[in-house]
Amino acid sequence: MNIFVLLKQVPDTETKIRLTGDSSGIETSDIKWIVSPYDEFAIEEGLKTKEAQGGTVTVLTAGPDRCVDALRTALAMGADNAMHVKTDGDTLDTFQVGKALAAVLKQNNPDLIFAGKQGIDDDQAAAFGYVAEFLDIPSVSVVIKVEMASDKKSLRAHREVDGGAKHIIESTLPCLVAVNKGINSPRYASLPGIMKAKKKEIKTFTLADLGVAGESARVSESAYAMPPERSAGKKIDGDAATQAKELVRLLREEAKVI
Amino acid sequence: MAGFRLSDEQAALKEMARKFIEKEVIPVAGKYDSSAEFPRDVIQKAWENGLMNITVPERFGGLGLGVFDDVLLNEELGAGCLGIGTSIAVNTLALTPILLFGNDEQIQRLIGPFLEGPKLASFCLTEPGAGSDAASLSTTAREDGDSYILNGSKMWITNAGFADLYTVFCTVDKSLKSKGMACFAVSREAQGISVGKPEDKMGQKASDTRAISFENVRVPKANLIGNIGDGFKIALTTLDRTRPAIASSAVGAARAALHYAIGYSKERKQFNRPISDFQAIQFMLADMATKVEAARLLCYQAGFEIDQGNLKLGSYYSAHAKRFAADMAMEVATDAVQIYGGYGYTKEYPVEKIMRDVKLVQIYEGTSQIQRVVIARHLLED
Amino acid sequence: MSDIFLVAEHKDGELKRVTLEILGELIAQGIQPEVLVVGAPDIQKLAGALGSKGAEKVVSLENPALAQYTTEGYANALFQYLSTKSPKAVVAGATPLAKDFLPRLAAKLQAGMANDCTEFNVKTSPITVRRPVYAGKTSKQVSFVTGPAVFSVRPNVLAFPADAQKTPQVEKVSADAGNVRAKIVEVQASATKKQDLTEADIIISGGRSLKSADNFKIIFDAASAIGAAVGASRAAVDAGYAPHDMQVGQTGKTVSPKLYIACGISGAIQHLAGMRTSKVIVAINKDPEAPIFSKADYGIVGDLFEVVPHLTEEFKKLRSQS
Numbered sequence: 001m002n003i004f005v006l007l008k009q010v011p012d013t014e015t016k017i018r019l020t021g022d023s024s025g026i027e028t029s030d031i032k033w034i035v036s037p038y039d040e041f042a043i044e045e046g047l048k049t050k051e052a053q054g055g056t057v058t059v060l061t062a063g064p065d066r067c068v069d070a071l072r073t074a075l076a077m078g079a080d081n082a083m084h085v086k087t088d089g090d091t092l093d094t095f096q097v098g099k100a101l102a103a104v105l106k107q108n109n110p111d112l113i114f115a116g117k118q119g120i121d122d123d124q125a126a127a128f129g130y131v132a133e134f135l136d137i138p139s140v141s142v143v144i145k146v147e148m149a150s151d152k153k154s155l156r157a158h159r160e161v162d163g164g165a166k167h168i169i170e171s172t173l174p175c176l177v178a179v180n181k182g183i184n185s186p187r188y189a190s191l192p193g194i195m196k197a198k199k200k201e202i203k204t205f206t207l208a209d210l211g212v213a214g215e216s217a218r219v220s221e222s223a224y225a226m227p228p229e230r231s232a233g234k235k236i237d238g239d240a241a242t243q244a245k246e247l248v249r250l251l252r253e254e255a256k257v258i
Numbered sequence: 259m260a261g262f263r264l265s266d267e268q269a270a271l272k273e274m275a276r277k278f279i280e281k282e283v284i285p286v287a288g289k290y291d292s293s294a295e296f297p298r299d300v301i302q303k304a305w306e307n308g309l310m311n312i313t314v315p316e317r318f319g320g321l322g323l324g325v326f327d328d329v330l331l332n333e334e335l336g337a338g339c340l341g342i343g344t345s346i347a348v349n350t351l352a353l354t355p356i357l358l359f360g361n362d363e364q365i366q367r368l369i370g371p372f373l374e375g376p377k378l379a380s381f382c383l384t385e386p387g388a389g390s391d392a393a394s395l396s397t398t399a400r401e402d403g404d405s406y407i408l409n410g411s412k413m414w415i416t417n418a419g420f421a422d423l424y425t426v427f428c429t430v431d432k433s434l435k436s437k438g439m440a441c442f443a444v445s446r447e448a449q450g451i452s453v454g455k456p457e458d459k460m461g462q463k464a465s466d467t468r469a470i471s472f473e474n475v476r477v478p479k480a481n482l483i484g485n486i487g488d489g490f491k492i493a494l495t496t497l498d499r500t501r502p503a504i505a506s507s508a509v510g511a512a513r514a515a516l517h518y519a520i521g522y523s524k525e526r527k528q529f530n531r532p533i534s535d536f537q538a539i540q541f542m543l544a545d546m547a548t549k550v551e552a553a554r555l556l557c558y559q560a561g562f563e564i565d566q567g568n569l570k571l572g573s574y575y576s577a578h579a580k581r582f583a584a585d586m587a588m589e590v591a592t593d594a595v596q597i598y599g600g601y602g603y604t605k606e607y608p609v610e611k612i613m614r615d616v617k618l619v620q621i622y623e624g625t626s627q628i629q630r631v632v633i634a635r636h637l638l639e640d
Numbered sequence: 641m642s643d644i645f646l647v648a649e650h651k652d653g654e655l656k657r658v659t660l661e662i663l664g665e666l667i668a669q670g671i672q673p674e675v676l677v678v679g680a681p682d683i684q685k686l687a688g689a690l691g692s693k694g695a696e697k698v699v700s701l702e703n704p705a706l707a708q709y710t711t712e713g714y715a716n717a718l719f720q721y722l723s724t725k726s727p728k729a730v731v732a733g734a735t736p737l738a739k740d741f742l743p744r745l746a747a748k749l750q751a752g753m754a755n756d757c758t759e760f761n762v763k764t765s766p767i768t769v770r771r772p773v774y775a776g777k778t779s780k781q782v783s784f785v786t787g788p789a790v791f792s793v794r795p796n797v798l799a800f801p802a803d804a805q806k807t808p809q810v811e812k813v814s815a816d817a818g819n820v821r822a823k824i825v826e827v828q829a830s831a832t833k834k835q836d837l838t839e840a841d842i843i844i845s846g847g848r849s850l851k852s853a854d855n856f857k858i859i860f861d862a863a864s865a866i867g868a869a870v871g872a873s874r875a876a877v878d879a880g881y882a883p884h885d886m887q888v889g890q891t892g893k894t895v896s897p898k899l900y901i902a903c904g905i906s907g908a909i910q911h912l913a914g915m916r917t918s919k920v921i922v923a924i925n926k927d928p929e930a931p932i933f934s935k936a937d938y939g940i941v942g943d944l945f946e947v948v949p950h951l952t953e954e955f956k957k958l959r960s961q962s
Contacts, residue, residue, distance in 0.1 A: 126725035129743020139821035164830030171822035191308030218752025223781040233937035244950035
């Protein structure tokens with residue numbers, strides 16, 4: 001199977017977010033960049049699918065030069081190939097990223113595409129839909145289990161919906177599957193994997209190469225703002241019974257939330 | 259000057275090792291510290307992830323990494339758990355004599371199995387009567403046909419209870435002192451080997467330390483590493499190469515102690531403010547950090563010189579790195595306990611374990627005193 | 641005729657509350673949207689609910705193939721209808737369902753999109769929204785500079801509108817689900833009928849201090865006594881005490897309930913990011929230095945195994961009084 005995994009490089013979850021002086025974005029100077037955690041699940045699912053069905057796993061990202069590290073991480077985990085749409089100097093919106101990724105995918109005819117359900121930076125959770133639509137293939141999102149049909153022409157995906165319910169969805173291939181945490185436990189890159197990864201070539205594209213340089217942004221972003229700081233409130237003293245009683249009274253009479 | 263930046267692969271190695279300790283070592287370090295069991299499962303995972311035997315050259319199927327890379331790896335292992343780290347890292351010490359002085363056939367035959375499965379090896383140099391004065395050892399090797407017959411006892415041998423292969427240092431003639439020494443690769447299966455009970459140590463509980471004795475153990479001549487008379491050189495050259503990594507494990511342990519101390523000092527409130535607000539604590543933290551940074555640079559420099567083939571300079575910096583890193587880690591761990599106060603003295607918090615664990619680094623693989631002897635010898639030689 | 645479209649969401653024949661929250665806000669901005677309902681089992685009932693909060697125009701997109709949700713079916717049917725109009729904005733609640741089909745609809749409309757918005761203004765030009773990013777550690781304004789604005793609005797952040805009795809005009813449109821290649825073949829209901837965290841008014845969460853999955857029962861007991869949903873910290877999920885769909889925080893759900901009670905949760909930055917927009921936060925923790933207390937409106941320093949059962953009793957008393 002020709003398996004593709006879409007990934008995004010994002011600030012580490014422990015990053016303390018600071019804004020630039022003009023609030024036009026976040027300060028990126030001291031950030032540790034990682035593969036978005038949901039995309040790690042996608043890489044793992046790609047590798048597991050390859051191990052079960054045969055084929056190759058290609059990881060694909062769009063972003064500035066630093067994203068090469070994210071691709072190397074995926075290669076070190078065991079991906080076979082890596083592709084990079086270089087966007088240095090441009091900030092793309094989700095629409096443009098979707099166009100760029102879809103253009104690469106169109107050239108490569110994947111049977112199956114995995115992605116994380118969202119990047120943990122922008123939390124937009126939309127690129128998967130744009131890509132699937134631009135490719136005109138089905139998509140399933142928030143997936144926690146994938147079962148491949150024996151003829152490799154369709155799959156069943158378990159999708160989490162609200163309230164703990166699940167939809168089991170049958171889709172033809174090619175299909176784009178956006179995965180959620182819980183689907184697997186990602187391997188980390190082994191040391192031999194890291195050493196092998198350094199020798200692999202990363203195929204690069206520019207937006208012009210892909211014929212999507214003319215796509216204009218649909219949205220612009222501005223005015224980043226930090227949420228209001230919460231401050232510590234009341235401490236409730238006494239034994240457990242007194243504390244519980246007092247809490248309920250305060251929630252009812254002061255905060256009026258119950 | 260090439261600069262201090264790690265290469266992308268080295269940064270990735272460090273990152274990977276850090277993930278490994280976060281996921282596989284730190285969560286179980288306390289458990290193995292209290293049970294003093296051998297961390298088989300962690301060793302298995304370390305092997306699966308390629309963290310063992312990293313210096314085996316590529317032409318023999320290894321990763322072909324250098325001493326500098328080993329330094330990076332061992333800082334992370336030391337930050338995870340010195341005891342578990344020692345269990346994982348000791349293979350490199352035990353196999354280095356074969357890698358450096360063995361012929362191709364020996365490397366393939368003796369080291370090949372270590373790339374096939376999570377096997378362990380022990381480095382058998384120290385004896386009850388020969389510690390810092392290694393040349394005074396008294397385990398004997400007697401030629402007998404196409405074999406040598408080994409007799410004698412070794413002490414403080416790491417992983418001795420679980421090793422599949424021992425690199426054993428002996429003498430063919432004690433009166434020749436260092437010139438009579440030889441190194442043999444001895445299979446665990448050889449008749450006449452008996453291992454003692456695990457030592458009940460102060461720290462590094464997860465590492466297996468025992469006495470081992472050889473009674474008329476027959477070793478084929480094919481397992482003589484180098485030549486008769488090379489033993490002392492093999493031992494010292496090996497220790498020069500592995501010392502930066504041992505030193506680096508102490509840097510890791512100290513880094514962990516500092517990390518815990520910083521976190522605790524920001525949480526712990528006295529006089530209505532975090533104790534990190536007090537200059538007394540700030541100065542302690544600052545001094546701890548300076549020591550960690552300085553020791554790390556010494557380890558890097560030692561690793562770098564050895565990888566460049568500057569063995570003499572490497573030996574010099576290795577001694578500095580080992581001496582300074584071990585002593586500073588002891589100081590930093592002690593200060594971390596001090597910052598925690600009474601809590602730090604209990605097993606509920608991680609710093610007392612680090613303090614017990616790092617003590618051993620001042621002792622094993624050349625005490626801090628012997629390192630000073632080495633340094634002084636370099637300084638005073640004509 | 642409105643060029644602002646609100647995609648209503650319904651489940652088991654009932655309208656989702658977030659649809660009404662958005663409706664109320666649009667009306668407050670002086671906009672009377674056209675409300676689109678896809679595959680409704682009983683459009684009159686839903687129209688009645690929409691009318692009670694001031695909707696005047698409801699369009700029912702109908703086709704037997706739309707009775708059950710499919711990503712492609714919803715996107716196709718909505719696009720087919722919207723392509724006959726000139727939409728300026730298409731809005732929906734930021735629910736698992738809408739976040740699934742909305743990106744595909746946006747792509748079809750050649751539009752930009754913004755998910756999980758907490759504020760919006762459809763009267764400005766360009767239309768602007770505000771959405772939290774980095775799991776709520778910060779937020780940004782998004783302006784729809786080219787083409788229609790497609791966005792979803794997070795439940796529970798807008799006020800629930802007051803009653804405004806209207807009888808909407810209902811237009812039934814025969815819609816085409818198009819080529820649907822991914823279909824639901826089975827629906828597995830949750831073993832316990834759980835409220836969705838993102839829509840819950842009250843959430844009680846447990847952390848690693850619970851020490852086992854079994855001990856989570858005391859959290860569930862308290863939750864059922866007050867009608868709350870149950871959440872968990874990442875540490876509790878990673879330790880296997882709770883399933884991932886209960887996780888609150890950066891790699892779990894972002895929630896904004898009226899009341900969030902954190903039990904035995906220390907308050908790692910990733911967890912705080914996921915619940916900091918809760919209106920009232922209560923922390924119960926043994927460790928007086930736990931960072932969660934610095935964000936909590938009410939703090940109880942105590943053992944959750946002692947405090948929570950008492951809390952359950954107090955909730956029960958409260959319920960029996962009212």
